Structures are given as C-alpha cells and as structure tokens.
Amino acid sequence: MIDLIDSHAHLDFPQFNDDREIVIKRAREAGLVAILNVGTDLASSRAAVALAEQYDFIYAAVGVHPHDAKTVTPDVLAELRALARHPKVVAVGEIGLDYYRDLSPRPVQRRAFADQLALAAELRLPVVIHSREAHDDVLAVLREWGRFPPGGGTEGGVTSPPVGGIEGGRGILHSYSAGLERLEEVLKLGFSIGISGPVTFPKATGVRAVAAAVSLERLLVETDCPYLTPVPYRGRRNEPAYVRYVIEAVARARGTSAEVVAHATADNAWRLLRCRF
Numbered sequence: 001m002i003d004l005i006d007s008h009a010h011l012d013f014p015q016f017n018d019d020r021e022i023v024i025k026r027a028r029e030a031g032l033v034a035i036l037n038v039g040t041d042l043a044s045s046r047a048a049v050a051l052a053e054q055y056d057f058i059y060a061a062v063g064v065h066p067h068d069a070k071t072v073t074p075d076v077l078a079e080l081r082a083l084a085r086h087p088k089v090v091a092v093g094e095i096g097l098d099y100y101r102d103l104s105p106r107p108v109q110r111r112a113f114a115d116q117l118a119l120a121a122e123l124r125l126p127v128v129i130h131s132r133e134a135h136d137d138v139l140a141v142l143r144e145w146g147r148f149p150p151g152g153g154t155e156g157g158v159t160s161p162p163v164g165g166i167e168g169g170r171g172i173l174h175s176y177s178a179g180l181e182r183l184e185e186v187l188k189l190g191f192s193i194g195i196s197g198p199v200t201f202p203k204a205t206g207v208r209a210v211a212a213a214v215s216l217e218r219l220l221v222e223t224d225c226p227y228l229t230p231v232p233y234r235g236r237r238n239e240p241a242y243v244r245y246v247i248e249a250v251a252r253a254r255g256t257s258a259e260v261v262a263h264a265t266a267d268n269a270w271r272l273l274r275c276r277f
C-alpha cells in the first residue's frame with residue numbers, strides 16, 4: 001500500500017466525539033502514515049497534543065484560528081509556547097486572517113497573526129496559514145516575516161525565522177485559495193501549498209489550475225476534516241481516509257498517476273513535520 005499523509009485535520013472536533021477511534025483506525029487502514037492535527041484555539045491545541053500523545057502517527061500544530069483571534073492574550077501565547085515544546089508539536093497553526101466571516105475584528109486578527117508568527121520564529125517551527133478573502137494582507141505580513149533569510153532577525157517589531165535547508169519549510173498555505181496569480185510569490189516566500197477537497201468539485205477550476213501548476217516538491221494534500229469533504233462524499237462529514245480522493249483529483253489535474261502524487265506529497269509532508277528551520 002502507498003503511504004499517504006493528511007497535512008491538515010481536526011480530529012479533536014466534536015463531530016468525531018462518537019467514533020473518533022474508529023475514524024482513526026480507518027485512516028490507518030487506508031494507508032495514512034501521518035496526520036497533522038491542527039489546533040484552532042487553546043483548548044483545541046491542547047486536544048491536538050493529547051491526540052498526538054495517544055497515536056504514534058498523529059502530530060500536532062498549536063495555534064489560534066483568526067475566528068478566535070480575540071482570545072489571544074499574553075497568557076494564551078505563553079500556554080501555546082509551553083505546549084509547543086512537546087516533541088510531537090511540529091508547527092504553529094492554524095493562524096492567519098479571515099475577512100470572509102470576520103468573526104474577530106480585523107485589527108485584532110492582524111495582531112494575533114503577528115504575535116503567533118513571532119512565536120513560530122522564536123520556536124523555529126513552520127506555520128499553518130489560514131487565509132480567506134484576506135490574501136493581500138496575509139501576503140504582506142508573510143513578506144515582512146520572511147524578510148531576513150538565512151539567519152533570521154528582528155526589525156520594526158517583526159521577528160523573522162532563520163531558514164534551514166528545507167524547501168518550502170516556512171510553512172503551509174492550507175486549503176490554498178489565493179489563486180494562480182499569487183502562487184509564484186507564495187512559493188518564493190518559502191511556503192508549500194495545501195490542496196483539499198474542493199479540487200474534486202466540478203466548478204473549482206481555479207483550484208485544479210493551482211494543483212496542476214505548483215511544483216511537485218511544494219505540494220501537500222489535506223482533508224481539513226470534518227469540513228471540505230471531497231467528491232464522492234461531498235455533503236457528508238470528512239475524514240483523513242478520504243485524502244485519497246484529493247490525491248486522485250490532483251493527479252488527474254497534473255496528468256500523472258495517484259502514486260506519483262501520493263509519494264511526493266508524503267515526502268514533502270515528512271520534511272515539514274521534521275522541520276526545525
């Protein structure tokens with residue numbers, strides 16, 4: 001069986017309360033060799049670490065989603081810092097900006113994003129970025145953050161991480177929706193591209209164009225489960241085992257085999273999961 005990696009899952013969410021163990025077992029049986037479970041607030045980050053402790057093939061990212069940006073206090077940052085010292089915490093996330101739902105005021109979102117990017121730089125961890133209808137602001141922030149290769153540095157309150165030898169090692173733009181026109185800059189800034197369920201949707205030609213254009217060594221696949229369920233299960237709850245439908249759709253878009261995409265995305269994910277700048 002081919003090794004698969006889901007680089008973005010929320011198995012701690014209540015949608016899995018009734019059958020979490022079964023879902024995780026199905027993932028293993030489907031060939032998943034690693035799952036990055038991504039925190040969305042402090043409680044969810046703690047739960048992600050707990051899952052990573054319980055299952056050898058689950059890894060954790062800790063962070064506060066832009067929806068909950070208003071909860072990011074100095075105390076919360078201190079707790080995230082402490083959680084991030086756990087050996088199975090491999091990234092800070094998901095962090096970013098969401099101007100679609102605007103559940104936290106935009107200046108508060110920008111502050112929380114900046115604070116958590118600084119934390120990631122301090123900890124030398126890659127970041128998992130959520131960007132929804134906020135791509136220009138996200139890129140402006142990341143441009144600043146990534147300004148000091150290769151040694152890192154601080155200027156004007158922006159702390160930038162040193163860059164190791166890892167291609168795409170600064171982090172992931174998860175469930176990438178910033179379009180073909182921003183792809184080149186995102187890659188130049190040292191980020192990898194996460195492709196999720198919408199690549200299987202009939203109308204999502206833009207996502208397929210990105211999946212076809214991104215260089216193979218920067219490509220990651222993810223479910224974002226319980227959300228963004230791919231065809232043929234669209235409309236139902238998503239789970240890591242369904243990452244194969246994302247892989248198959250990416251392969252069709254690129255005119256290659258699912259094996260090639262599975263191998264490459266697993267290699268890329270392993271490099272990131274083991275990345276310490």
Ligand SMILES: [Zn+2]
Nearest residue numbers: 008038094224
């Ligand atoms: Zn997510």
